[in-house]
Amino acid sequence: MDLELLTQLTQAFGPPGYEEEIRAVIREVVTPLADSVWVDPLGSLVALKRGTGGGKKTVLAAHMDEIGVMVTYVDEKGYLRFTRMGGISPLMHIGGRVRFADGTVGVISVERREDSSKIPALEQLYIDVGASSREDAPVKVGDPAVFMRPLVAQGRRLISKTLDDRVGCYVLIETLRRLGPTPDDLYFLFSVQEEVTLSGARTSAYKIDPDMALAVDVTMTGDTPKALPMAVEMGKGPAIKVQDSGMIAHPAVRDLLIAAAERVGIPYQREILLGGSTDAAAMQLVRGGVPSGCVSIPCRYVHSPSEMVDVTDVEQTVALLSAALAPA
Amino acid sequence: MNTLELIQQLSAAVGPSGREAAVSDVLRPLWEPWSDELRTDAMGNLIALQRGNGAEPRPALMSAAHMDEIALIVTGIEKGFLHVHRIGGTDCRALLGLEVTVHGQEDLPGIIGTRPPHVLSADERGRIVPWEKLFVDVGLPHAEVVARVPIGAPVSIQRPLIRLQNDLVAGKALDNRASVAALTLALQQLRRREHAWDFYAVATVQEEVGAKGALTSAFGLNPTLAIALDVTFGKQADDNGGGTFPLDKGPTIGIGPNFHPQLVQRLRDVAKSEEIPTALEPLPGHSGTDAWSIQTAREGIPCGLLGIPLRYMHQPVETLALRDVERTARLLAAFTASLEADYRPRWEDEQ
Ligand SMILES: [Zn+2]
Numbered sequence A: 001m002d003l004e005l006l007t008q009l010t011q012a013f014g015p016p017g018y019e020e021e022i023r024a025v026i027r028e029v030v031t032p033l034a035d036s037v038w039v040d041p042l043g044s045l046v047a048l049k050r051g052t053g054g055g056k057k058t059v060l061a062a063h064m065d066e067i068g069v070m071v072t073y074v075d076e077k078g079y080l081r082f083t084r085m086g087g088i089s090p091l092m093h094i095g096g097r098v099r100f101a102d103g104t105v106g107v108i109s110v111e112r113r114e115d116s117s118k119i120p121a122l123e124q125l126y127i128d129v130g131a132s133s134r135e136d137a138p139v140k141v142g143d144p145a146v147f148m149r150p151l152v153a154q155g156r157r158l159i160s161k162t163l164d165d166r167v168g169c170y171v172l173i174e175t176l177r178r179l180g181p182t183p184d185d186l187y188f189l190f191s192v193q194e195e196v197t198l199s200g201a202r203t204s205a206y207k208i209d210p211d212m213a214l215a216v217d218v219t220m221t222g223d224t225p226k227a228l229p230m231a232v233e234m235g236k237g238p239a240i241k242v243q244d245s246g247m248i249a250h251p252a253v254r255d256l257l258i259a260a261a262e263r264v265g266i267p268y269q270r271e272i273l274l275g276g277s278t279d280a281a282a283m284q285l286v287r288g289g290v291p292s293g294c295v296s297i298p299c300r301y302v303h304s305p306s307e308m309v310d311v312t313d314v315e316q317t318v319a320l321l322s323a324a325l326a327p328a
Numbered sequence B: 001m002n003t004l005e006l007i008q009q010l011s012a013a014v015g016p017s018g019r020e021a022a023v024s025d026v027l028r029p030l031w032e033p034w035s036d037e038l039r040t041d042a043m044g045n046l047i048a049l050q051r052g053n054g055a056e057p058r059p060a061l062m063s064a065a066h067m068d069e070i071a072l073i074v075t076g077i078e079k080g081f082l083h084v085h086r087i088g089g090t091d092c093r094a095l096l097g098l099e100v101t102v103h104g105q106e107d108l109p110g111i112i113g114t115r116p117p118h119v120l121s122a123d124e125r126g127r128i129v130p131w132e133k134l135f136v137d138v139g140l141p142h143a144e145v146v147a148r149v150p151i152g153a154p155v156s157i158q159r160p161l162i163r164l165q166n167d168l169v170a171g172k173a174l175d176n177r178a179s180v181a182a183l184t185l186a187l188q189q190l191r192r193r194e195h196a197w198d199f200y201a202v203a204t205v206q207e208e209v210g211a212k213g214a215l216t217s218a219f220g221l222n223p224t225l226a227i228a229l230d231v232t233f234g235k236q237a238d239d240n241g242g243g244t245f246p247l248d249k250g251p252t253i254g255i256g257p258n259f260h261p262q263l264v265q266r267l268r269d270v271a272k273s274e275e276i277p278t279a280l281e282p283l284p285g286h287s288g289t290d291a292w293s294i295q296t297a298r299e300g301i302p303c304g305l306l307g308i309p310l311r312y313m314h315q316p317v318e319t320l321a322l323r324d325v326e327r328t329a330r331l332l333a334a335f336t337a338s339l340e341a342d343y344r345p346r347w348e349d350e351q
């Protein structure tokens, strides 16, 4: 496991629509590994690895963007009000910190409330960058920010902000590193704006016009106290998507992944995710339709600043993709 | 024609989502003198092309403003009275006592009423009248209504435009005829200016039911860049401060993932050099406008959004400042004229 790379990936700035920093990190790593690399009109990065025959095209997509916040108002005293970029819950973020593109750090806190037993609304939270007035605040309306939290490796577990979906980006990069010759042309798509609209994967898949599309993203687990029942656990192997709230995986794609896992002896889990979806849902509907599926890395506390995954799950996801894409 | 007359005419035109032909009919003679080509596409979008003077193949800017309006649709007939439901986000709190036109075999005037307050229980009196208790009355006996009004007939709201103090106007369908007016004025101004790029003005259909006309027209035109025009929330007495913009202080420029950061910056720069006041409108995801449909058409089209602040959105008293319409037109025309033949937006890490 290349922890240095994963650290770099998780810590790079990249809220939806503002993926420059993370794109630069990934571009530098994939450029020597790919036959060509380009940026699409909406900002997604594509690395193409040419196949050996047939010219069939497969897309592997992991999203570069991360959940964050956007400043909507700066008050006279320099406190910031904000809105969500992607699915964030007030419960997860009070007392946390955010970072703006220029490095400015802010603390998230909450107004005093009459009834403090209730979960506050997002409108009751504010960000304090330590400014003393509106004029003094180094931040303006429309500026995006992301949560801060370092990556920690503890035994076989990894804990960090933005494992959703930088761990998917990591899996794509590792797969690209390790893969030998493959029959299909492989398009490694590092997409933008998944957390808000899936519009990066949608538009890039249109341009590529693939024969098959796979998303690589995190999924939730059912293995924490009083979790919503879900037959996916952290540490039990990659999850092969059957269905989520945005799509039904194409059965042929699903079975291709299952057959590959069984052939090389990788443990896997069948995934049904009740709340949430991935880039695959958008890619499936491009042009005349694209057979699409998804391989998920089981992840606890998705969309909190401390997401947790298992190293073996990550490594086995790479192995599963490699087996599926380069049949021996 | 001055801006007031233009908006008056556009506000009065009837164009419920999916039935926008009457608005195109109003627009065609207005756009024709300023267009090199004018056509209606298969979905009903009205498309004007004003060619640039750059070398071919020329880049193209598409500017879209939706011409459909929220309305009602006949869902049933009970004892001669029409049951209706919404087309788009019609506000059912704002329907009682309205005058409407029922577009049946022929247009019939009608009104929306409900039981008088005297006969309501205390509980009913405090509540919003639900759709099933709202009726359109055209004054005909049951059999004749059935013969003359098919189920599915659209029902449009009648409300002549009025002029408030300080050059504000109030009326129906200003979402988004105000932007259609701005687009019309921009087309006119651009004819008198040098511009290297081709300019497509598109009056889109079916925005209020999912920005569908923008989706197909952006696919069809495949422009290099696009600027969508729509209305945005104006500051009013009872709003909670955030996310609204004062009237008569200029259009808003959308900022967020739906918009290319370089277009946002360029719009701001042009506004500054033209001395047009603007405000930034943070839109953290899907903007809920034509801009999203256009941005995600084909392989992705870099997009921007201008918003005209408007109070009481989706009520028949939508209110805005005439000067904001003119400022929006001026900004759009100046932005288009500013585009150098070889300009393409780039990402920061590509420069
Ligand atoms: Zn994700």
Ligand SMILES: [Zn+2]
Pocket (backbone or CB within 6 Å): B066, B175, B176, B207, B230, B231
């Ligand atoms: Zn609108």
